[in-house]
Amino acid sequence: MSDSDRNPDLDVAASIEARRSTKDFLPDPIDSSCLDQILHLTTEAPSSWNLQPWRIIVVDDPDSRARLHEACFRQRQVLEAPVTIVFAVDIDAWQRDMEPIIEQAQKTGAWPDDYCDIARKAIPGGQTALESSGRLREYAMKDAMIAATHCVLAATSFGLKTTFMNGWREQAVKQVIGASARDEIAIAVLVVMGHADRTLPHPGRLPRSQTVFRQRLGDG
Ligand SMILES: Cc1cc2nc3c(=O)[nH]c(=O)nc-3n(C[C@H](O)[C@H](O)[C@H](O)COP(=O)(O)O)c2cc1C
Numbered sequence: 001m002s003d004s005d006r007n008p009d010l011d012v013a014a015s016i017e018a019r020r021s022t023k024d025f026l027p028d029p030i031d032s033s034c035l036d037q038i039l040h041l042t043t044e045a046p047s048s049w050n051l052q053p054w055r056i057i058v059v060d061d062p063d064s065r066a067r068l069h070e071a072c073f074r075q076r077q078v079l080e081a082p083v084t085i086v087f088a089v090d091i092d093a094w095q096r097d098m099e100p101i102i103e104q105a106q107k108t109g110a111w112p113d114d115y116c117d118i119a120r121k122a123i124p125g126g127q128t129a130l131e132s133s134g135r136l137r138e139y140a141m142k143d144a145m146i147a148a149t150h151c152v153l154a155a156t157s158f159g160l161k162t163t164f165m166n167g168w169r170e171q172a173v174k175q176v177i178g179a180s181a182r183d184e185i186a187i188a189v190l191v192v193m194g195h196a197d198r199t200l201p202h203p204g205r206l207p208r209s210q211t212v213f214r215q216r217l218g219d220g
Contacts, residue, residue, distance in 0.1 A: 008157035015156040020202065022161035025080040025194040034158050035083065038193075041154035047143035049123050050101050051094045054144040055185065056151075057086040057177045064176055071172030072190065077163055081194035084165075086177055087148045089140035092184040098123050137186050144188035151191055161196035164189055 010018055035058070042056065059068050060083045068086075069078040078084050102119050105111035111119065130136040152162045170187050171180065179185040205211075209218075 008154075009159050010157045012153065012157070015153045019152060019156045020161065020199050021163040022192075022194075022196045022199055023075075023077040023080070023163065024196060024198040025077060025082070025161070025192070026197045027080075027082065028195045029082045030160065030194060034160075038151060038154045038158065038160075042147050042151040045143070045147040045150040047146070048139060049094075049098075049119065049126075050105065051097060051123070052101070052143070053089045053091065053093055053140040054147045054188070055088045055090050055093075056147070057088060059084045059086060059176065067176045068168075068173065068190075071176055072165060072168040075165065075167055077192045078165075078190075080197075081192040083193045085148075085151060085191045085193060086173060087144045087151075087188040087191065088174075088177065088179065089137070089144050089186050089188055090184055091136050091140050091186065094123065094127050141186070141188045148189050148191055155191075155193050159195075160193055161199060162191050162193045164191055 008015075039056070039058070043052070043054075045054075047053065059065060065079060065084065068084055069075070072078045098120075102111065102116050106113065106116045127136060130139050148164065152164065155162050166189065168187070168190060173187050173190070174180045174182070174185060
């Protein structure tokens with residue numbers, strides 16, 4: 001099955017097992033309908049109050065990729081992969097987006113009328129409280145990371161490889177995406193994506209006894 005087919009090759013469990021951070025990419029482009037499907041599945045991610053603060057920028061032209069490569073401390077996967085997706089957040093967007101989001105959920109019947117009334121009060125209250133405690137950015141980041149995870153697993157399901165990336169200079173990335181003068185925009189994570197030339201072995205994980213607990217966090 002080619003990556004342009006609508007049906008993914010791998011289900012969620014198989015995609016989780018198959019995902020491996022990849023630095024060695026072939027120059028082959030990603031089929032545009034496949035990329036479109038991946039972006040659709042990415043924006044199917046849930047978010048707090050469905051506010052969708054992510055702003056997702058697909059960087060695939062040679063000049064932008066070269067500038068992004070510089071912004072990412074010249075990590076070679078950014079030059080090799082045909083696509084890098086920048087997951088940014090707009091921490092002010094909720095003010096504009098809240099009402100259309102509530103109206104849409106009301107129209108589809110997902111949110112009953114009384115819940116919509118609650119949302120109209122609770123969202124500004126919650127967001128303002130987060131802003132005054134300096135956590136609005138952090139909360140938007142949570143949503144963007146969930147979207148990025150959807151993206152990576154969707155891409156894996158179509159046979160593509162990815163790498164999440166934290167190694168970049170925020171201001172330089174903002175410059176590449178045309179947001180250098182916008183203080184309300186922050187960068188959450190970058191995802192490089194393409195066809196793998198070589199996939200590294202699984203690097204291993206800590207024993208689950210060290211990281212997963214029942215009821216109470218262990219001492220270890
Ligand atoms: C949030 C995040 C940021 C990362 N940043 C980078 C990065 O900048 N460069 C890089 O080569 N790998 C980066 N990685 C990849 C990790 O090194 C990799 O996920 C880890 O070694 C586990 O390997 P696996 O992804 O194959 O399971 C990042 C991973 C995550 C989740």
